Amino acid sequence: MAKKKAAPRKPALLTVRGITRKFAERTILDGVDLDVRAGEAVGVVGPNGSGKSTLLRCIVGADEADAGESTLAGTVLDERLPEIRADLAIVMDDIDFFPDLSVVEHLDLVARAHSQADAEEVVNVVLAEVGLMEVSGQLPSTLSSGQRRRLALASAFVRPRKLLVLDEPEARLDVEGVTWLGDKLVAEKKAGRAVLLVSHDPGLVERVCDRVVRLGPAPEPSDVD
Ligand SMILES: Nc1ncnc2c1ncn2[C@@H]1O[C@H](COP(=O)(O)OP(=O)(O)OP(=O)(O)O)[C@@H](O)[C@H]1O
Ligand SMILES: [Mg+2]
Incomplete structure (x- = not known):
């Protein structure tokens, strides 16, 4: 055979x-x-x-x-x-956030800037996944260090x-x-x-x-x- x-x-x-x-x-x-x-x-x-x-x-x-x-x-x-x-989505140590954009605004901007289809839906799913829904209206400076890390990861996951x-x-x-x-x-x-x-x-x-x-x-x- x-x-x-x-x-x-x-x-x-x-x-x-x-x-x-x-x-x-x-x-x-x-x-x-x-x-x-x-x-x-x-x-x-x-x-x-x-x-x-x-x-x-x-x-x-x-x-x-x-x-x-x-x-x-x-x-x-x-x-x-x-x-x-x-x-390419990169998560390194040095990530900066816009100081005057809330968590959800930041993710929305990243998703739209990278032409993510259904940006609003994707941002909501990722916010829930990374456990930042409750703080989605807060500015980055008010987040805990772990929450900031989660926001950095979320920024990679909302984009194609x-x-x-x-x-x-x-x-x-x-x-x-x-x-x-x-x-x-x-x-x-x-x-x-x-x-x-x-x-x-x-x-x-x-x-x-x-x-x-x-x-x-x-x-x-x-x-x-
Ligand atoms: N710009 C630089 N100028 C001089 N030395 C540097 C520079 N960047 C990195 N190094 C040196 O290169 C080596 C490797 O650094 P690197 O940050 O890549 O290590 P790492 O494996 O990521 O360590 P860690 O587990 O601590 O994150 C270190 O000795 C560091 O001091
Ligand atoms: Mg290192």
Whole structure:
């Protein structure tokens, strides 16, 4: 009987090749390669200072790598390009909110600016999902730190996206919030999106990620099971 041919692997949505970044004489990243396909999540882990955030910034074009390149669906990835911004949702540490827009106004603006169909409906669904309905009329300065983090995540989830890039999205979330985040990221994969996740939460990485890239020194042999 003829052998069934394996289905061809989908080309990667995000490709990262040879990213190298030095600060003064210190090489923080030395030729990092990774691929993320649609429907897949890749984790980036490593100790404090190992270069995880630097890698994400170099990948999205917020920092300039000394060498290497990343592409999104074949286009060189630069978050300043409109066609890239249409497909890319990023949650990093440095997110700013308009100080005089309420939670719901901010999300509504983000959704409409990114041409989200049914912006009002999507904003209401995401507000409920992230548990910010009760504070939807408040200004960002009046939110707790966890609520601000939830607003940052909500800002990514109200817009159309093919690739989600997240730097420690679990930071400042309560236990329930981390569980919700895990569910949400698994659902993102099921919806055919790609996820690149930096995290210090092994449970979240284990639950969500198909593969893991480890930065920094290799673990001591005694640390390996
Ligand atoms: N602009 C910069 N100038 C000089 N050094 C920098 C700069 N940005 C980052 N670094 C250094 O690069 C290294 C990696 O920093 P990075 O923020 O990428 O680490 P990280 O893995 O994200 O750590 P954490 O887990 O604490 O978030 C650190 O030693 C940091 O001091
Ligand atoms: Mg970091």
